[in-house]
Amino acid sequence: EVQLVESGGGLVQPGGSLRLSCAASGFTFNSYEMNWVRQTPGRGLEWVSTISGSGAQIWSPDSVKGRLTISRDNARNSLYLQMNSLRVEDTAIYYCARRYNRYFDLWGRGTLVTVSS
Amino acid sequence: DIVMTQIPLSLSVTPGQPASISCKSSQSLLDSDGKTYLYWYLQKPGQSPQLLIYEVSNRFSGVPDRFSGSGSGTDFTLKISRVEAEDVGVYYCMQSIQLPLTFGGGTKVEIK
Numbered sequence: 001e002v003q004l005v006e007s008g009g010g011l012v013q014p015g016g017s018l019r020l021s022c023a024a025s026g027f028t029f030n031s032y033e034m035n036w037v038r039q040t041p042g043r044g045l046e047w048v049s050t051i052s053g054s055g056a057q058i059w060s061p062d063s064v065k066g067r068l069t070i071s072r073d074n075a076r077n078s079l080y081l082q083m084n085s086l087r088v089e090d091t092a093i094y095y096c097a098r099r100y101n102r103y104f105d106l107w108g109r110g111t112l113v114t115v116s117s
Numbered sequence: 118d119i120v121m122t123q124i125p126l127s128l129s130v131t132p133g134q135p136a137s138i139s140c141k142s143s144q145s146l147l148d149s150d151g152k153t154y155l156y157w158y159l160q161k162p163g164q165s166p167q168l169l170i171y172e173v174s175n176r177f178s179g180v181p182d183r184f185s186g187s188g189s190g191t192d193f194t195l196k197i198s199r200v201e202a203e204d205v206g207v208y209y210c211m212q213s214i215q216l217p218l219t220f221g222g223g224t225k226v227e228i229k
Contacts, residue, residue, distance in 0.1 A: 044209070044220055044221075044222050044223055045166070045209055045211075045220040045223075046220070047217055047218040047219070047220075050218075059216055061216070061217040095165055095166075101171070102154055102213040103156045103168060103171050103211075103213060104158075104166070104168065104211075105168055105177070107165035107166055107167070108165060109164075109165055110165055
């Protein structure tokens with residue numbers, strides 16, 4: 001079955017760190033750009049980061065650069081998001097999403113990250 | 118950043134009736150390759166977003182033909198010809214002509 005399954009979310013204090021994972025199955029993982037997209041009630045859907053199929057190229061908005069870092073392990077069919085110096089405003093559901101021809105064609109169910117003291 | 122503005126914020130529709138959602142971008146989404154990078158997603162209650170329409174008017178695999186997209190440049194519309202109960206949720210437009218990728222704020226569709 002073609003699917004993405006996120007894990008690693010939880011409660012963390014401001015300034016803390018967390019590492020999210022996304023396990024991919026049912027498709028040739030290294031052929032696709034992979035992404036993290038987050039969702040909050042206040043800000044809606046927000047693109048967090050994209051990584052090329054090889055992992056050589058990474059794109060992310062200025063709002064997360066230096067704090068949220070995407071990576072992948074093609075041998076393990078896995079995508080990661082290392083989250084450092086977390087802020088209250090990073091509280092969100094984080095989705096792993098596959099990108100094809102500039103759109104997200106496959107999404108995981110998401111994992112909730114709560115940043116609170 | 119390209120700002121995506123959706124109207125209305127919410128919509129209550131009688132089953133079998135049509136519905137229409139507008140999405141306006143702050144910059145043209147027409148690229149030099151001739152493609153327009155505007156997409157529509159539906160997030161059903163309790164689920165992750167799912168792609169409905171790509172490049173303005175192309176239905177994604179498995180999407181019923183009651184869904185259609187139109188528009189050009191900066192003005193786009195998603196239409197549902199006859200709303201069904203399974204169409205409830207929040208609809209989002211998204212642009213991918215330029216980074217950062219940005220989404221509209223969403224339009225919540227409910228059934229009367």
